[in-house]
Amino acid sequence: MKTYPRPEPGDQPTLRYPPYTSTVRRAPTRPPILLPHTLSELTGPVFGHGPIGEADSDLTRQHAGDPIGERIIVAGRVVDEDGRPIPHTLIELWQANAADRYAHAMDDHPAPLDPNFTGAGRTITDAEGHYRFVTIKPGAYPWRNHDNAWRPAHIHFSLFGPCFITRLVTQMYFPNDPLMPFDPVSQSIPNERARRRLISSFDLSLTEPEWALGYRFDFVLRGRDATPFEGQP
Numbered sequence: 001m002k003t004y005p006r007p008e009p010g011d012q013p014t015l016r017y018p019p020y021t022s023t024v025r026r027a028p029t030r031p032p033i034l035l036p037h038t039l040s041e042l043t044g045p046v047f048g049h050g051p052i053g054e055a056d057s058d059l060t061r062q063h064a065g066d067p068i069g070e071r072i073i074v075a076g077r078v079v080d081e082d083g084r085p086i087p088h089t090l091i092e093l094w095q096a097n098a099a100d101r102y103a104h105a106m107d108d109h110p111a112p113l114d115p116n117f118t119g120a121g122r123t124i125t126d127a128e129g130h131y132r133f134v135t136i137k138p139g140a141y142p143w144r145n146h147d148n149a150w151r152p153a154h155i156h157f158s159l160f161g162p163c164f165i166t167r168l169v170t171q172m173y174f175p176n177d178p179l180m181p182f183d184p185v186s187q188s189i190p191n192e193r194a195r196r197r198l199i200s201s202f203d204l205s206l207t208e209p210e211w212a213l214g215y216r217f218d219f220v221l222r223g224r225d226a227t228p229f230e231g232q233p
């Protein structure tokens with residue numbers, strides 16, 4: 001018999017988690033209000049203004065030279081709760097450079113910018129739900145959440161479904177990162193089993209000889225094995 005694999009309580013981030021200080025200001029303090037969807041929410045916009053080019057998914061080829069750092073491949077699939085592929089889904093990523101700095105006006109901590117690395121990319125899943133990025137392994141960066149606070153190395157991802165209100169946002173981490181237990185962002189997910197879903201796995205079959213290590217990271221949109229996504233009620 002086909003059943004819907006209901007998610008466990010505690011598999012998604014806690015909206016108000018005081019150790020992650022900015023959640024205290026942005027978490028809702030009142031019960032949510034159900035707003036009826038209108039045509040504009042249900043139909044778009046989806047893919048922005050420009051077509052997706054090849055360099056959009058290869059963050060090492062977006063400038064004249066090679067970026068500094070460890071080149072990596074990040075690939076996987078987008079699937080539903082039964083493992084069925086989700087094709088033609090826009091995946092965007094953004095991340096810090098190898099020296100742990102974002103090319104962003106709000107990041108002014110003393111680490112170098114890389115003129116050959118912007119840290120933003122996008123791609124679309126194929127018919128089997130596969131996606132693939134080439135990028136640089138990001139560094140661990142300091143933040144001002146608490147004393148001596150450092151984020152584990154991570155890559156931010158956004159997935160667009162068929163319309164704007166189906167956008168999902170999450171972060172991917174790397175195996176064996178010693179900073180994970182000290183990171184209130186990932187620790188805001190109560191269940192350890194769910195937290196582990198945000199850690200990519202090293203994959204020799206994705207690794208290309210004498211060129212780049214491969215990390216696998218799948219997105220499961222809902223159900224018992226759903227990926228933790230930010231801002232989910």
Ligand SMILES: [Fe+2]
Binds near residue numbers: 096154
């Ligand atoms: Fe970040």
